[in-house]
Amino acid sequence: MSGPILEVRGVEQRFGPFQALGPVDLVLHRGERLGIIGPNGSGKTTLINCISGTLRPQQGRVVFDGVDVTDLPPHRRARMGLSRSFQIPKPFTGMTVLENLLVPIDQISPSADAEDRALAVLESVGLQRRAGHEAGGLSQLELRKLELARALVVEPKVLVADEAMAGLSEGEIDDVLAILTHLSATGIAVIMIEHIMHAVMRFSTRIVCFETGRTIADAAPDVIAADPLVQKVYFGEQTRH
Numbered sequence: 001m002s003g004p005i006l007e008v009r010g011v012e013q014r015f016g017p018f019q020a021l022g023p024v025d026l027v028l029h030r031g032e033r034l035g036i037i038g039p040n041g042s043g044k045t046t047l048i049n050c051i052s053g054t055l056r057p058q059q060g061r062v063v064f065d066g067v068d069v070t071d072l073p074p075h076r077r078a079r080m081g082l083s084r085s086f087q088i089p090k091p092f093t094g095m096t097v098l099e100n101l102l103v104p105i106d107q108i109s110p111s112a113d114a115e116d117r118a119l120a121v122l123e124s125v126g127l128q129r130r131a132g133h134e135a136g137g138l139s140q141l142e143l144r145k146l147e148l149a150r151a152l153v154v155e156p157k158v159l160v161a162d163e164a165m166a167g168l169s170e171g172e173i174d175d176v177l178a179i180l181t182h183l184s185a186t187g188i189a190v191i192m193i194e195h196i197m198h199a200v201m202r203f204s205t206r207i208v209c210f211e212t213g214r215t216i217a218d219a220a221p222d223v224i225a226a227d228p229l230v231q232k233v234y235f236g237e238q239t240r241h
């Protein structure tokens with residue numbers, strides 16, 4: 001199918017009387033690397049909750065691969081190829097790394113070759129040698145890789161990576177960026193929500209900046225970096241931290 005892989009059309013989310021998001025329109029093209037930035041509380045997580053299905057927006061539609069998924073729960077969206085990794089990895093600590101991948105495969109897309117698929121994904125994130133180890137004993141970097149792997153075993157068309165690099169060292173950030181770049185080269189579109197500015201600038205082909213629930217800029221990284229409004233609402237705040 002041609003056309004965008006994901007469309008957010010007029011999405012609005014309120015919590016009680018508080019309008020946390022929208023209305024927001026956003027288009028993600030196939031294979032694109034989209035960065036989402038914005039100050040704390042600007043609505044980034046709320047948006048990706050609406051995209052992945054954790055939240056059902058009060059207004060607007062989410063269209064994935066030409067199908068309106070607004071009313072579908074997260075696991076149905078994942079089955080269609082819309083996958084998300086979480087900022088705080090929550091592996092099943094009593095299980096091995098490999099078993100941690102067999103669970104989502106079993107839930108989302110069971111198949112006879114589940115173990116081979118899981119091992120291939122572990123190799124793609126550089127965790128193949130840890131397959132038989134208990135997930136509870138992984139380092140912080142390995143946990144982030146396992147979190148990405150859990151999102152990848154369902155063979156997504158879109159991966160939403162929520163702060164996959166927060167708290168990592170510069171070398172570890174490079175490691176995760178290399179994995180995401182490799183995934184993108186295989187055709188997966190990636191949405192990166194990230195506060196680590198040099199990482200999101202390096203990775204993204206396009207960046208959207210949020211402020212109080214709305215997009216205030218949508219452009220190439222160099223244009224975003226020079227945008228006076230983005231500098232005022234976001235980069236100014238970043239340098240104060």
Ligand SMILES: Nc1ncnc2c1ncn2[C@@H]1O[C@H](COP(=O)(O)OP(=O)(O)OP(=O)(O)O)[C@@H](O)[C@H]1O
Pocket residue numbers: 015018020038039040041042043044045046047
């Ligand atoms: N369940 C909720 N109930 C009430 N308010 C909420 C809820 N979830 C988010 N909010 C509010 O909605 C606004 C947007 O929050 P959101 O978490 O989407 O921002 P964010 O851009 O992801 O922030 P951060 O960069 O800190 O993760 C904030 O003011 C937040 O307090």
